[in-house]
Amino acid sequence: DSAQVQCLVSDTAPDVIIHLAAVIAPAIYPIPKVARRVNVDATAALVRVAEGLPKRPRFVHASSITVMGPRNPHRTTPPLKADDPMRPYDVYSGQKSEAEEIVRASTLEWVVLRLGAVLSPDLGSLPVTTDAMYFQAALPSDGRVQTVDVRDVAWAFAAATTADVAREILLIGGDDSHRLTYAEVTSGLVAALGLPGAMPPGRPGDPNSDDDWFVTDWMDTTRAQEALQFQNHSWPDLTAELAQKFRLLCYVGRLIAPIARVVMGLQSPYRNAPGEYADPWGQIRAKLGEPLWDRPRA
Template identity: 60%
Template sequence: MSSAVLVTGGFGLVGSATVQRLAELGRRVVIADLDTPANRTAAAHLPPGVQVRWVDLTDEPQTARMVAEVGPAVIVHLAAIIPPLIYRQPALARRVNVDATATLVRIAEAQPIPPRFVQASSNAVYGARNPHKASDPVTADLPMRPSDLYSAHKAQAEEIVRNSALEWVVLRLGGVLSVDPKAIPFNADALYFESLLPIDGRMHSVDVRDVAWAFAAATTADVVGEILLIAGDESHRQLYGDLTPALAAARGLAGGLPKGRRGDPHSDDDWFVTDWMDTTRAQQVLQFQHHSWHDMLDEARRRAGMSRHAVQVAAPAIRAVLRRRSAYWRQPGQYADPWGAIRRRFGDPAPDF
């Protein structure tokens, strides 16, 4: 077996940052991802020494050949279909998120020297969280209670990994953000999705670079058999209605986002799958929290540069357009209805088990 770290989904937001971090540490890195034009373009700008294997993880023979040829010491499994696309293509999402995870685990178990398996999960596994009734941050030992397709897939993938014969580590991620405006999609679907979340819902964000530090550390740290919660320091504990306007303002769009709706304090179901997280153990063993929320805002302002002024001028017009494209434009009701809004635009968000 080689000393390689195999990173599935290595051209995604978290994957790209994780590959960069592993390369900085001098690790031998192999990316396993789909052969697409965008990924081909990204491959031309990889750090020196990083290799790429074009593979469809839903194809078991192809995946088995790739793993046998690479012989990884560690697999960092990041490949997944996430919201909102997951609601539009549930069958494909199951094949990628659940079935391909089972396949990869089975192949890894069959290797002469089975690799460590670091699984990317999410705080979504705790299900919809009403902040008016759940005051404490979630912890690793809190039972999973998936309430939509995404949280169900993450919970099922976790169970597959945790029930395997491999040395495993599970990282449950909070809301991953980047100061690079090009790193996160800015399109009609993304804007609609952001507008449907209850503004008084609790969101625990984290800089994608810190997530990369966590994954890189988890490949060697003495954390086998642990579930670790990955989010930023306490400055990252925000209400959703404060978080997105602050980041938009840092890029020049102060006042450019229409105000959303609060969640129903009397309902435990009509909330999204986010909450604050207890990261004490994860920080103790992985030492990954390096960018505070305020650091991120300051860097976003610097990166925006002079373009902030042009965006400021356009903010009222942008707000008017976004208001008409928001999830609750001319929709009846007082409170946010995230699952109803998802159903109207993307498809049925209900779990598929």
């Protein structure tokens, strides 16, 4: 509601606005029009209100590495850099790229943080739903992804409010231990939860396709780390913390894991599907909705 945004921002007169609100994947695919109101329209409204303040605040915007588009690890060389061209492909990366363009075209002192795959040691904060599990299983198992601990993300945003990074785009991923494949992420997480081997193998991506991959890759976080000093939790730190929290499950987990593997295999998006390679966009389309982005005409 633009009027409510106007009242809130005018009444508080903030020195800094941190804009985090978003509808992310996979929740975005069934509701792209609703998501657009949050991801694009609300960003535009907030920017307009902030530009109208007597003292314009710094605007720290949560973007996503997905704006860089699908990344075939057989044809691309990591890491991604902040000045690499955007190539939005799915509806999420498309809407995030639109929001970024709004922020960067504004008269505000902006900072854009493009986030990697944010994970937390608190499972209650993660979207563990059947749709999320289906989505994860649909992604190419050998696709590259850089995870980051949610606590390090919070640190980065807090630091960006005062750091000398005005009008910079910074890539927010964990340290080099967070440079993983999707297979390594899922197997590492279920092992930390006391269920080693519970995840059946996924399908690799098509090495001859530039588009049939998900919109993530490893990132060059050198400048972001130099400016924000946010990388405090490694991938081993995160999985060790999870393992400690779920240490009691390990006693029965090894017995449950083979059963879980069979059940998850039966629910795989590729069960009885032809071919040998992952088809992430086709599988998302079949269950969740049209994933591809059609940029609105001006």
